Amino acid sequence: MTLEAVRAELGNCQRCKLSRTRRHLVFGAGEPHARLVFIGEGPGEEEDLQGVPFVGAAGQLLDRLFDRLELKRQEVYITNIVKCRPPGNRNPEADEISACLPFLKKQLQAIQPRIICTLGRIATQVLLETAAPLSRIRGQWQKWQDIQVMPTFHPSYLLRFPAERKKTWEDMQKVMARYRSKNHGA
Numbered sequence: 001m002t003l004e005a006v007r008a009e010l011g012n013c014q015r016c017k018l019s020r021t022r023r024h025l026v027f028g029a030g031e032p033h034a035r036l037v038f039i040g041e042g043p044g045e046e047e048d049l050q051g052v053p054f055v056g057a058a059g060q061l062l063d064r065l066f067d068r069l070e071l072k073r074q075e076v077y078i079t080n081i082v083k084c085r086p087p088g089n090r091n092p093e094a095d096e097i098s099a100c101l102p103f104l105k106k107q108l109q110a111i112q113p114r115i116i117c118t119l120g121r122i123a124t125q126v127l128l129e130t131a132a133p134l135s136r137i138r139g140q141w142q143k144w145q146d147i148q149v150m151p152t153f154h155p156s157y158l159l160r161f162p163a164e165r166k167k168t169w170e171d172m173q174k175v176m177a178r179y180r181s182k183n184h185g186a
Contacts (some may be wrong), residue, residue: 003032006106010083015099017083018092024051028079028107036071036179038062038111039104040080040154041122042092048085053078058155062119065155065168077111079104079125097126098180108147116147117175121155139171150175 007027013019028041029052038054046056054062066073073130082092082100092100104127108116118124127149128142134151142149152171153164 001106001110003028003107003110006103006110009106010103013083013099016084016096018086018096021087023048023097025083026051026053026080026085027083028077029053030073030077031075032111034075034077034079034111034174035114036075037077037079037108037111038117038119039116039123039127040078040119042080042082043085044089044156045085053080057159058131061155061158065172067170068169069178077107077113079107081123090121096132097122101126108144113147115175115179116144116149117172118149118151120157123154124149124151139167139174141174148178 010025010027010160013025019127022043024043026047040054040058043053044056044058047053053059062078064074068077082096082102083103084096086092086096116127120125124134124137126133127144128137128153130137134153138151138153140151142151150171153168158165158168
């Protein structure tokens with residue numbers, strides 16, 4: 001299945017109540033066969049307006065991080081656990097996550113990345129099916145199916161707690177070391 005087929009299957013999704021308040025369904029963006037995928041929690045206001053993930057303040061911080069890492073947004077794929085904005089940017093609820101999760105899994109099956117970087121507690125706990133606090137597993141390689149997963153802080157968290165940026169930088173150094181080693185000769 002391709003990303004286009006997954007998007008077509010999702011259609012004008014009405015599978016949960018988030019569809020009633022969204023402007024745009026934010027499916028994901030980037031390289032359809034990326035070796036590195038970033039997964040966030042859900043769209044914010046700016047993402048809902050534009051229909052593109054990570055374009056608001058958190059996205060701008062993510063772009064600055066990409067620049068420092070010499071990584072282009074176009075060479076990775078960026079998506080979220082839920083595809084529609086939770087009102088007031090609240091955390092997604094269990095039924096909303098359940099409605100979207102099969103599509104996230106299909107996206108990952110279509111892309112077949114070698115590395116996933118989960119951004120924040122919700123993305124990490126949902127993808128890895130764990131209740132472990134992000135503070136305990138952040139910065140340590142995990143596995144989802146046969147794919148290496150690096151949990152780290154969400155950029156919106158880093159906007160509120162800038163002192164944590166150093167830890168995220170360290171996490172991203174691990175991601176980039178593995179990403180670059182897997183890209184050479186491939």
